[in-house]
Amino acid sequence: MGKSFDLNLVFDFLPKLLSYLHITLLILVGAVLIGLLVGFLAALPRIxxxxVLRTLSAIYVSFIRGTPILIQLFLVYYGLPELLKTIQIDVTHMSSLVFVIITYGFSIGALFSxxxxxxxxxxxxxxxxxxxxIGMTPIAAFVRIVLPQALTIAFPNFANxxxxxxxxxxxxxxxxxxxxxxxxxxxxxxxxHFLEVYISLAIIYYAVCILLEKCFSLLETRMLRYERQFPVSQ
Structure with missing residues (x-):
């Protein structure tokens, strides 16, 4: 059993927990950057x-969607060093943070694809x-015509x-x-005092999520501004 609830400790814990917020954001930003690259590469063969590449991409996406992220973390953290040992690459001294970012990056990439x-x-x-x-190549048509519209359509789901x-x-x-x-x-x-700790964590996570929602909402509004300027006639 924990000690009696102390509200003052919630406020005492907040700055101590916030001092580690940059680690959480580093994981997220690194994973999103990897995920964007991996997601595009995984999506193109299926598009x-x-x-062959289409089948491999489908298997990759299916595996990520069908397994918990915690299991993926364990597989990468314990399995990747063993796999790389077979080709004489030693990553056992690599920081755990790197394995986390790689795992989350490939996990996000599958869903983003x-x-x-x-x-x-x-x-x-x-x-x-x-x-x-009008003479555009398939690549030019995709990059200049399709991709900008696709990103606008995908943005709300990507934000979520x-x-x-x-x-x-x-x-x-x-x-x-x-x-x-x-x-x-x-x-x-x-x-x-676990309850006070978890309340403090909940406050921080909720505040960061609200801030991200506001930022994504502003970005989405900016991306869709052309629709307000040039409404489609029905």
Missing amino acids: YNIP EIIRAAVSAVDRGQTEAAYA LVISYLKDTSLAFYIGVMDMTGRGQTLGTATN
Whole structure:
């Protein structure tokens, strides 16, 4: 049993936990950057039906969607060093933070590939055909015509994905990364006031999520400004 609840400790714990917020944000930002790159690379073979690569991409996405992120963390943290040992590469001294960022990056990438694939499919095929008709190459048509519209369509789902993974970063503590949740665990153990620690963590995570929602909302409004300037006639 923990000690009696003390509201003052909630406010005492907040600055101690906030001092580790940068670790949580570093995990998120690093994972999102990797995820964007991996997501595009995984989406393209399925968009253009490239043999073999399309199947590999589908298997990768299916595996990520079908396994918990915590299991993925353990597989990368314990499995990747063993795999690399077979080709004489030693990464056993690498920081746990690197493994966390890699894991979350590939996890986000799989889900982002599905988001971008659906968004590309939602763009009117006639626009691509018109681009071909005026002499654009397939790559130019995709980059200049399809991709900008697809990103606008995908943005709300991408924003939700980022916010969801912000909360999932709390699992990084299980492989030894001292983020906010990890610091919270040590504070709870040292003081035996776990409830106050978890309330403080909830306040911080909620505040960061609200801030991200506001930022994404502003970005989405800016991306959609052309629709207000040039409304589509019904």
